[in-house]
Amino acid sequence: MSKEHPLSKRWDHHELEDEYLVHEKREGRQQRKIAAAKDRSKYKKTDVKKYSKEDEELLQQRGQEEGLIRGRVTSIASEGILVAAEGKSYTCFLRGALKKEKTQLKNLVVTGDYVHFQVSSEHEGAIAYVEPRQTVLSRADNLDQRKKQLIASNIDQVLITTSVVKPILRPSLVDRYIIATEQGGMSPIVIVNKIDLLEEETAEKKLWRDFVRDWSACGFKIINVSIVTGEGIEELKAVMKDKSSVFSGQSGVGKSSLINAVAGLNLKVGETVERTGKGTHTTTAAALLPLPFGGWCIDTPGIKSFGIWDLPKEDVKYYFFDIPGRTFDCKFPTCTHLHEPGCAVIEAVEQGTYSALRYESYVALMDELDQEHIRR
Ligand SMILES: Nc1nc2c(ncn2[C@@H]2O[C@H](COP(=O)(O)OP(=O)(O)OP(=O)(O)O)[C@@H](O)[C@H]2O)c(=O)[nH]1
Ligand SMILES: [Mg+2]
Numbered sequence: 001m002s003k004e005h006p007l008s009k010r011w012d013h014h015e016l017e018d019e020y021l022v023h024e025k026r027e028g029r030q031q032r033k034i035a036a037a038k039d040r041s042k043y044k045k046t047d048v049k050k051y052s053k054e055d056e057e058l059l060q061q062r063g064q065e066e067g068l069i070r071g072r073v074t075s076i077a078s079e080g081i082l083v084a085a086e087g088k089s090y091t092c093f094l095r096g097a098l099k100k101e102k103t104q105l106k107n108l109v110v111t112g113d114y115v116h117f118q119v120s121s122e123h124e125g126a127i128a129y130v131e132p133r134q135t136v137l138s139r140a141d142n143l144d145q146r147k148k149q150l151i152a153s154n155i156d157q158v159l160i161t162t163s164v165v166k167p168i169l170r171p172s173l174v175d176r177y178i179i180a181t182e183q184g185g186m187s188p189i190v191i192v193n194k195i196d197l198l199e200e201e202t203a204e205k206k207l208w209r210d211f212v213r214d215w216s217a218c219g220f221k222i223i224n225v226s227i228v229t230g231e232g233i234e235e236l237k238a239v240m241k242d243k244s245s246v247f248s249g250q251s252g253v254g255k256s257s258l259i260n261a262v263a264g265l266n267l268k269v270g271e272t273v274e275r276t277g278k279g280t281h282t283t284t285a286a287a288l289l290p291l292p293f294g295g296w297c298i299d300t301p302g303i304k305s306f307g308i309w310d311l312p313k314e315d316v317k318y319y320f321f322d323i324p325g326r327t328f329d330c331k332f333p334t335c336t337h338l339h340e341p342g343c344a345v346i347e348a349v350e351q352g353t354y355s356a357l358r359y360e361s362y363v364a365l366m367d368e369l370d371q372e373h374i375r376r
């Protein structure tokens, strides 16, 4: 498991550009890269800004000049925005000017943000500005799909958490998270939990085996874990060490349980409903937690449906079909790989040279996007 697939390199966003320019000759992935770059530049223009040492110094200077303190948002609570700074926790609110900002964002501040605030009493403050976010995990808001809901910011990697049963593994949901992770400039790592519950000769076991095989073959890092047997916990700790990670996934998959296991914490965990195998939405707000072995992690509430923000249907294929040149063999250059005659992808699936499960996930995602666009 520790041996990394050579393609997994591509998730390292700092190395991505050079890596592709020098080594990447295969056009399938080249096309993907263009889509990813297009995506990233879109974000750069809005709220994810690359932000240099100079910017940082400037911001710090500004903070000092105006008597502001720099801190990091640890949670958005009912009593206010909790900010950790100088070894203390402050309950802050947003200054009026910030609130009035016109934006497509549902929330102006999110767990993980670096903010500069004016201290108003021993444990209270007023946030003057939010630093540009280096990375951000977001989704389309449930109620108003034109609004973008931020989940967490300034993190290195998203630990996309799933379970094999209770609730069952949903590959297309994993792919939604992978796309959102890439859009936000972070690396995806798939955590498959509750493997202690897998029984021999079951559909769940087969699905798990195929999933691990096919997603690893695409270069995704997968860690199989169980808090019951302890399997994979050390490997999970190793990838989290000295990094900022966010656990994201459906309710009941065991995000809080895993954080308790790796960090020796005592976060509240919930039962899964026996009949549906789903969770009971135990965690209600995202919380940033320091790790005893170095690094940070954010626990988030489970999300029922994860809408991807601003993903045109025709871009979905760039996140799939990573087998070199595959899509260039289709009869039509605008092939959606859903029903067209002479489609090389469908042919490859039929011949067993492209993963049926990956293809199924692609089709499911395309269908779901259709439904979502209708609702908008
Ligand atoms: N058998 C088994 N059960 C687990 C494992 N990990 C977590 N659970 C159980 O799964 C249930 C849900 O765990 P939580 O940690 O609350 O799940 P969550 O993902 O944080 O859920 P939300 O906070 O609702 O989003 C609890 O009853 C846990 O004891 C595991 O590895 N094996
Ligand atoms: Mg939880």
Ligand SMILES: [Zn+2]
Residues within 6 Å of the ligand: 327, 330, 331, 335, 336, 337, 338, 340, 342, 343, 344, 345, 346
């Ligand atoms: Zn095709």
